[in-house]
Amino acid sequence: MQNHRLLVLVEGAIIVAFAMALNYIPHTVGVSAIEVQFGLIPFGVYAMRRGLLPTLAAGLVWGLLDMFLRGIPGGSVLNATQGILEYPIAFTVVGLGGIFAANFQHALKRGRKGSAAVLLVLAVTVSGVAKYFFHFIAGIVFWGSYAPKGQPVWLYSLIVNGGSAVASILLAAVVLVVLLQIAPRLYVPER
Template identity: 30%
Template sequence: MKTQHYFNTRLLVEIALFSVLCVILDLFSFKAWGQGGSISLQMLPIFVIAFRHGLKAGSITGLIFGLLQLLLGAYILNPIQAFLDYPLAFMLVGSAGIFSKSIQTAISKGKNGRLIFFIFVGTLLGSLLRLIVHIISAMIYFSAGATGHQSVLAYATIYNVSYMVPSFILTTLIIMAMFSAFKRLLVTNQ
């Protein structure tokens, strides 16, 4: 019974530390857009937790980071936009955790190609779901930025893709390099 409690406490500590690490990485982001969005590695700790511990832990880490962003001064127009762009968007990044078991299996069997594949697919899924939420939010709340010849959907997509694609690429490359070199980072039963 004591061992189970230890692992629950350990996981909670990991989630808390990695949520704060998201905030720290966000401080070193490239913010070039007036209405939010930045090129950064803020998603990286969420992916690490998701790949180590699964969907639930990854989603909780993203949710906590989103709430921390709200507390630390997010760009807020109203409560619904705030919920979409912060807690929900980052909680969905944790959906990469659905590939946790596949990643654990690839590591245990020494299948580096499969490991890289599942890391790529997981980071793509988490980033894509976050992007979709940001596009929906932008279509609803930031449509004033669209010009007369540009649809709101095109504006929202171009704006959000402009920082999400570089963030996805940068995060994916770093996570693949990290986990290829240090597979133990992903193993939870050490």
């Protein structure tokens, strides 16, 4: 039992490190603030391997690391409330995709890759929508001054954060489903 916990913890640390490394790849699309979050890919794998609680914990660590290594030094943290909302909270909820892990593992064991793929896409959609919901709220409350003159703040936040969510979810879903087809063992947890 102790070895199992250690294995889950080590996997989580590797996933967080991988997601952080991916954050250093340029990921802003065009002249807008639309960003593709590559970290949803390793978190999608981890969520399906380990489930809800380990992925939520890993997301919290990822959010804290991103805040201290990129957010604060990059000027993306305006105040404590905004920083907590857009980093620890928004990154933690990426773990919500883990609610589909048991059904995903069941489908995978039964050889139903189609059902597993649907669950995988559903999981990454829930994760991405949850993350960008908090960015959307922060965009309205804290980043409204960046909205073009005459454009409602909520619409500006929806365009930027909704566009980021759609781009991130689509990329992650495609990559995760391809990985499921070519390397299904990646999703099977070691016991």
